[in-house]
Amino acid sequence: MLEKLLHWFCGEVELRIRGAELERFLNRCALAGIQPRKIRRTQIDEMSIRLSAADFHRLGRMRKRTRCRVHITRRIGAPFLWKRYRFRFGLWAGILVLLLTCFELRTRIWVIETSFPDGVDGTAVMQELEGLGIHAGMRAEDVVPAELRLAVLGAREDLSFFAANVEGSVLRVVTGAAKEAPEVEDKVTVRDVVAVKDGVIEKQIVRRGTAQCIPGDAVVKGQLLVDALVETQTEWGSDRLVTAEADIWAKTKYAAACVMPETVQKTSLTGKETTRYALCIGKTRINFYGKQCAFPENCDRIYSIHSVRLNEYLTLPIALYSETCRYYTSKEQALDEIRMQSCIRSGTRHRVRRQLVQGSLSEEDYAWEPGDGVLTAQTVVWCYEQIGEVVEDGRTEEDLPKEEETQENEESET
Numbered sequence: 001m002l003e004k005l006l007h008w009f010c011g012e013v014e015l016r017i018r019g020a021e022l023e024r025f026l027n028r029c030a031l032a033g034i035q036p037r038k039i040r041r042t043q044i045d046e047m048s049i050r051l052s053a054a055d056f057h058r059l060g061r062m063r064k065r066t067r068c069r070v071h072i073t074r075r076i077g078a079p080f081l082w083k084r085y086r087f088r089f090g091l092w093a094g095i096l097v098l099l100l101t102c103f104e105l106r107t108r109i110w111v112i113e114t115s116f117p118d119g120v121d122g123t124a125v126m127q128e129l130e131g132l133g134i135h136a137g138m139r140a141e142d143v144v145p146a147e148l149r150l151a152v153l154g155a156r157e158d159l160s161f162f163a164a165n166v167e168g169s170v171l172r173v174v175t176g177a178a179k180e181a182p183e184v185e186d187k188v189t190v191r192d193v194v195a196v197k198d199g200v201i202e203k204q205i206v207r208r209g210t211a212q213c214i215p216g217d218a219v220v221k222g223q224l225l226v227d228a229l230v231e232t233q234t235e236w237g238s239d240r241l242v243t244a245e246a247d248i249w250a251k252t253k254y255a256a257a258c259v260m261p262e263t264v265q266k267t268s269l270t271g272k273e274t275t276r277y278a279l280c281i282g283k284t285r286i287n288f289y290g291k292q293c294a295f296p297e298n299c300d301r302i303y304s305i306h307s308v309r310l311n312e313y314l315t316l317p318i319a320l321y322s323e324t325c326r327y328y329t330s331k332e333q334a335l336d337e338i339r340m341q342s343c344i345r346s347g348t349r350h351r352v353r354r355q356l357v358q359g360s361l362s363e364e365d366y367a368w369e370p371g372d373g374v375l376t377a378q379t380v381v382w383c384y385e386q387i388g389e390v391v392e393d394g395r396t397e398e399d400l401p402k403e404e405e406t407q408e409n410e411e412s413e414t
Contacts, residue, residue: 007037011053011077018046019068034058053079109138110169119177120158128155129173140166190241190393193226195219197387199250209244219250219387228393241395248388251362254352254381258344261374266333269326278321285321299325337375341368344377352381359385 017025022045029036036049051059059070085091112134116122129135132151134143145164152162161176193209198220201213209226213219226244276289302324308316349361363382368375 007052008077011075011079012050013053013056013072014048014050014074014076016046016048016071016073017068018071020045021067022047025068032058048073053077106169107140108169109140109143109166109171110136112136112171112173114173116175117177120175125152125156125159125175128152134171140169143171189243190228190395191243191390192224192228192393193244193246193248193388194391195221195223195225195248195387196389197221197252199252199387201248201250202384203249205247207245208242209246211246225388228395241393241397244390246388247386249384250387252383252385252387254355254383256348256351256379258348258377258379259374260340260344262340263332263334263373265330267328267330269328272327273324275322275324280319280321282317298329299327301325337370340375341366341377344375344379348379348381352383356383356385359383
């Protein structure tokens with residue numbers, strides 16, 4: 001590539017050499033230090049070569065000795081272009097105006113690329129930028145990122161981060177949503193732990209509150225597992241209400257009936273494939289086909305759109321649509337019992353795992369009942385999962401018995 005540029009700047013002359021002693025002509029050029037390029041023989045007594053402008057002037061005394069005629073077919077390079085167009089002032093003025101216009105366009109903002117995450121009102125931010133004088137077509141040097149950042153953050157309370165960076169003719173705006181202050185948990189709120197599912201308790205870890213069951217107990221949905229009321233164990237203490245915290249692990253049961261047909265439809269491609277095209281110019285569509293694909297119910301259609309893009313941001317309203325139809329045939333295929341059972345087991349595990357919040361599968365039991373073209377499975381799956389859920393209690397410290405009432409109750413009991 002560099003060699004081509006050097007030859008173009010120095011100038012070249014393409015010649016047509018005719019004569020009976022072409023080989024002698026090339027030998028004479030080699031002895032004289034002339035270096036021809038792109039030698040191409042067009043006829044038995046004719047060839048085409050390229051020489052530099054300096055070597056061309058040295059051919060004068062060689063033409064007669066080799067009995068060859070030399071004709072100039074092309075003049076290539078910057079010296080010849082300059083000689084041809086040097087007095088065309090209108091052309092040079094147009095080139096100068098074009099260069100100045102390109103330079104001026106390069107110094108302006110033409111694309112504003114934004115990034116608005118969830119929680120940020122993008123329309124309001126863009127209106128704020130327009131109010132500050134930020135728009136497409138403005139000069140890039142007029143954008144001061146630091147001042148723009150302070151102005152936008154001071155006007156928008158829903159932003160925690162704002163940055164504006166100029167990259168060529170693109171202004172990239174990046175924002176971050178202001179994080180809401182986390183809700184402070186009310187330590188005074190009284191909460192209990194109840195069961196969200198039926199099960200048999202296998203393990204429990206009570207950190208706060210009073211346990212109302214022990215491992216081995218069967219519980220039902222909604223049953224109280226850990227009470228928020230903590231009774232005092234000393235004579236000088238008093239009962240109190242807390243926020244119950246506990247992990248209750250239990251053995252739960254899931255039962256369902258699964259049905260699967262003994263045959264399935266299997267498809268296979270025939271190898272036949274047709275493609276049709278359409279050209280869209282704006283809202284006008286030009287179809288390059290005359291009829292629909294045959295057997296549309298037995299083919300897969302694949303659509304693709306090829307748009308004309310000048311750069312990363314500018315797309316012309318011209319697109320080529322292609323629709324490829326791949327034909328297939330379908331037939332029934334019988335499934336063996338082992339494969340059907342494997343599919344039912346896999347589907348049952350998937351459905352049960354979707355219902356688990358925190359836990360795992362422990363045991364599975366299947367009862368198979370084939371017949372009438374289907375395989376029925378009565379499934380029972382045992383799981384080991386956490387069933388405790390924290391709920392509001394509703395009691396307050398005023399609901400607790402007073403110390404005087406406690407003493408009166410104890411005296412009455414004695």
